[in-house]
Amino acid sequence: MSYWTDQPPSASNLRLFQSDGTWLAWEDREEDGKTRRGAKGQVEERLLSALNATNLMALLGSGASFAAKNTGGKQAPGMGDLWDDARQKVGEDDFDNVVAEVWGATDKKDIESLLSLCKMTVELQAARGAAAGQDASDDKQLNLPSFVQKAEQAILDRVDFVSEKTDLISHKEFLRRLARRSAEKARVKLFTTNYDRCIEEAAVARNLALIDGFSHSAVQRFNRDHFQQDIVRRSASSTRADYVDGVFHLYKLHGSMDWRRRKSDGVVIRRLGHDGNHEPVLIYPRSSKYQEAFAPPYLDMFAAWQAALREPDTTLIVSGFGFADDHISAPIWSALESNLSIRLVLCDPCFVPVAELDDTGLIGEAHVIEKTNDKLKDYQARILRLVREGDSRITVLNGRFSDLALALPEIMGETDRQRLEARLERIRGQDHVDG
Secondary structure (H helix, E strand, O other): OOOOOOOOOOHHHOEEEOOOOOEEEOOOEEEOOEEEOOOHHHHHHHHHHHHOOOEEEEEEOHHHHOOOEOOOOOOOOOHHHHHHHHHHHHOHHHHHHHHHHHOOOOOOOOHHHHHHHHHHHHHHHHHHHHHHOOOHHHOOOOOHHHHHHHHHHHHHHHOOOOOOOOEOHHHHHHHHHHOOOOOOOOOEEEEEOOOOOHHHHHHHHOOOEEEOOEOOOOOOEEOHHHHHOOOEEEOOOOOOEEEOOOEEEEEEOOEEEEEEEEOOOOOEEEOOOOOOOEEEEEOOOOOOHHHHOOOOOHHHHHHHHHHHHOOOOEEEEEEOOOOOOHHHHHHHHHHHHHOOOEEEEEEEOOOOOHHHHHOOOOOOOOOEEOOOOOOOOHHHHHHHHHHHOOOOOEEEEEOOHHHHHHHOOOOOOOOHHHHHHHHHHHHHHHHHHHO
């Protein structure tokens, strides 16, 4: 089994990338009567400084959703899972025929590449049909539009795995610690490429508020102007307005499984279920994601993403994002090139080969690991090179989102209201177990 499968979440799982190209373990270690310092002190100091930045933003990718757990139910899917679900939805024989026709023989379960090839083939068929003066649908070819529709429906069904019973302890802990920032500072901006509702459900459990561009009316409609709003508490005996603690801005860069576009007027609303009057608002996994990102409401999300990266004294925390999407990765690199006051905290388990972590059978035996994965994405490799060149703005950690959530420092004491909410949540959790 993979090293990470049975490894409980802990800050001690994290390893810090150093300017000499090695990965330092978290805890101190006694060797030959001497204490070899670990990364704990350095990382805690950097994270504390990062969280106190004027502007704080986080980017969570699909790797963060793997921290969500359902007992005996659907889990957060990987690319292979989406491939298997689409194959089942379409029918194994029909699915395999399409793969053979548009891709050829392959043992890769890469649903993104498959849907990209299908889309290109559909466009090629249409162009050939137009040049020949005939409807491409009359041609005796595979019905790729129907195939794509069924595959995308399978993806939509699979990402709907979050419920009130889902264990979201890592998401809740991550939000709880970020919510400790002073309400006088700029609101934390949460960006995610995930369609699921992990962040939303975790916020509900922690009684935190999300400003996500939707109105607070009975039919919630998207309007980018809603991001300019805030939540305050006003007393009847005073004209003073206090900013409410624990308010976040949430930007779902690729859409959400509960967003629908009304076909009648094109308005995006929050709605579950499928019917002929609404269509899902998702950027499905395929190579055209960059072009689709320039259509509303995605355009509003990406405009906010790029603007936030240009703000002075900004910290960006990235976890679970594999840098496979250039339209998201390129602005990060551009910010590192031009924004001298930006700080980047990058956490992912992909940096250190798993064999280096447990090849001796002892968990984390090596205090310093010298080897780095040689199959990193281009932007990941560039960021590591910046660290090796001595760029102190960047902190790179090898570890999971669940480990990072526990490593974030408690930057200020809990308020009375936060302590009350913690007590109520424990009671609700116990009632759920008893019931």
